[in-house]
Amino acid sequence: MIEERFDAIVVGAGMAGNAAALTMARHGMKVLQLERGEYSGSKNVQGAILYADMVEKLVPKFREEAPLERHVIEQRFWMMDDRSHVGMHYRSEDFNEERPNRYTIIRAQFDKWLSSKVREAGAIVLCETTVTELAQDDRKRIVGVRTDRQDGEIHADVVVLAEGVNGLLGTRAGLRARPTPDTVALAVKEMHFLPRETIEARFNLKGDEGVVIEAAGTISRGMTGMGFIYANKECISLGIGCLVADFQRTGQTPYGLLDQFKRHPSVAPLIAGSEVKEYSAHLIPEGGYKSIPQLYGEGWVVVGDAAQLNNAIHREGSNLAMTSGRIAAEAIGLIKSRGEPMTAANLSIYKKMLDDSFVIKDLKKYKDLPPLMHTHSQNFFLTYPQLISKAMQNFVRVDGTPKAEKEKASLKSFVKARSWSGLVGDACRLARAWR
Numbered sequence: 001m002i003e004e005r006f007d008a009i010v011v012g013a014g015m016a017g018n019a020a021a022l023t024m025a026r027h028g029m030k031v032l033q034l035e036r037g038e039y040s041g042s043k044n045v046q047g048a049i050l051y052a053d054m055v056e057k058l059v060p061k062f063r064e065e066a067p068l069e070r071h072v073i074e075q076r077f078w079m080m081d082d083r084s085h086v087g088m089h090y091r092s093e094d095f096n097e098e099r100p101n102r103y104t105i106i107r108a109q110f111d112k113w114l115s116s117k118v119r120e121a122g123a124i125v126l127c128e129t130t131v132t133e134l135a136q137d138d139r140k141r142i143v144g145v146r147t148d149r150q151d152g153e154i155h156a157d158v159v160v161l162a163e164g165v166n167g168l169l170g171t172r173a174g175l176r177a178r179p180t181p182d183t184v185a186l187a188v189k190e191m192h193f194l195p196r197e198t199i200e201a202r203f204n205l206k207g208d209e210g211v212v213i214e215a216a217g218t219i220s221r222g223m224t225g226m227g228f229i230y231a232n233k234e235c236i237s238l239g240i241g242c243l244v245a246d247f248q249r250t251g252q253t254p255y256g257l258l259d260q261f262k263r264h265p266s267v268a269p270l271i272a273g274s275e276v277k278e279y280s281a282h283l284i285p286e287g288g289y290k291s292i293p294q295l296y297g298e299g300w301v302v303v304g305d306a307a308q309l310n311n312a313i314h315r316e317g318s319n320l321a322m323t324s325g326r327i328a329a330e331a332i333g334l335i336k337s338r339g340e341p342m343t344a345a346n347l348s349i350y351k352k353m354l355d356d357s358f359v360i361k362d363l364k365k366y367k368d369l370p371p372l373m374h375t376h377s378q379n380f381f382l383t384y385p386q387l388i389s390k391a392m393q394n395f396v397r398v399d400g401t402p403k404a405e406k407e408k409a410s411l412k413s414f415v416k417a418r419s420w421s422g423l424v425g426d427a428c429r430l431a432r433a434w435r
Ligand SMILES: Cc1cc2nc3c(=O)[nH]c(=O)nc-3n(C[C@H](O)[C@H](O)[C@H](O)COP(=O)(O)OP(=O)(O)OC[C@H]3O[C@@H](n4cnc5c(N)ncnc54)[C@H](O)[C@@H]3O)c2cc1C
Pocket: 011, 012, 013, 014, 015, 016, 017, 034, 035, 036, 037, 040, 041, 043, 044, 045, 046, 047, 048, 049, 050, 051, 129, 130, 131, 132, 162, 163, 164, 165, 167, 168, 169, 187, 188, 189, 239, 241, 282, 283, 284, 303, 304, 305, 306, 310, 315, 316, 317, 318, 319, 321
């Protein structure tokens, strides 16, 4: 056993772990952070859109030093059928602001940079070290961790579990249940490299401007899932993910979906001639509010994806991870400054602070949407995208058919596919869940 005792041990050096370690080190606490990857970012997968506000709270001048790709000036939503997409695009010159709101990033680079800030703040960061078990005392309090290093038991007043979506430590120690297949998505992602000018021409960009595309529809073959295409400086991140339960039910494969997505006539021209240099796969927590586990206990707190804090509707995860990590660290700092022990009763302040933040407020707002999308995936991800695409084509195609007849035909196709009661029911269910 290592004799040295720490104020806090952070397991994981992703967005949540780095935010927690950085904040606690700045509070003057003695922090040890353990990461199984070769370096922070080496094992992390993200699209990746970075939300500036949450980084700014950690490193106010991050824009001057962090490795950022492009600032996002345009968001496209595509509803796709096999040959078309119906799009809603929002592009604004306002996003060419002095302090842009969103950026595309490459996690391997960004996390490495954020980790350097953690080290500068005074935390000890130990990579290539896997935490194998949580150490408990005879009263079942978490008192530290065991690692795969020799003499690997290390003690601390509190352990921050930032081990990501598939966090086995918490489940093995009985602190929470394993995520079920209907609450996690499996996503695959590729990085397509192209010359900078080609990307800018294809996406109508200049300088460091960026575009992100979120896509849903028949690309997921009736499963609950979405695709994405994000423009970086010299590469395009492209991926697709669906609920694990849906992959199990349908027998579809993630790489099969990705292949189809890349061959879609709206997508293929964007990546034509590119060189794929990276391929990755990762789980995403998608169960929302109802799948959040117990967030604290005797000597421990859980943050980020390990706590299922991911807003699948708005495609936000890293910002919830960073915010929960920072808030947990502030709560721990507060308890420490009062000279009190890290008991469950004291650590419950973390949950109170998180409840008051956008993290829980947003997840609570959409608490009924993930199950609705899952149980009605055939309608929302297959039938409606096909119907809407046909209706749009009918609307824009000029062929001598009177407009009134066209509208009647479109309406008839909706009623034929879903019936009046089905249409009204779907609209009400969606409105209720959105509210
Ligand atoms: C394909 C994809 C696209 C996404 N796109 C976006 C996006 O555009 N924007 C956005 O905001 N979010 C996005 N997300 C979600 C986002 O990536 C996550 O919400 C975020 O990474 C969560 O951060 P985290 O620190 O909680 O977990 P992670 O980033 O997963 O970090 C967990 C860390 O813990 C380490 N670890 C695990 N177990 C151990 C152990 N036993 N010992 C030591 N270390 C351990 C891991 O190696 C890892 O480094 C996306 C996710 C995926 C998969």
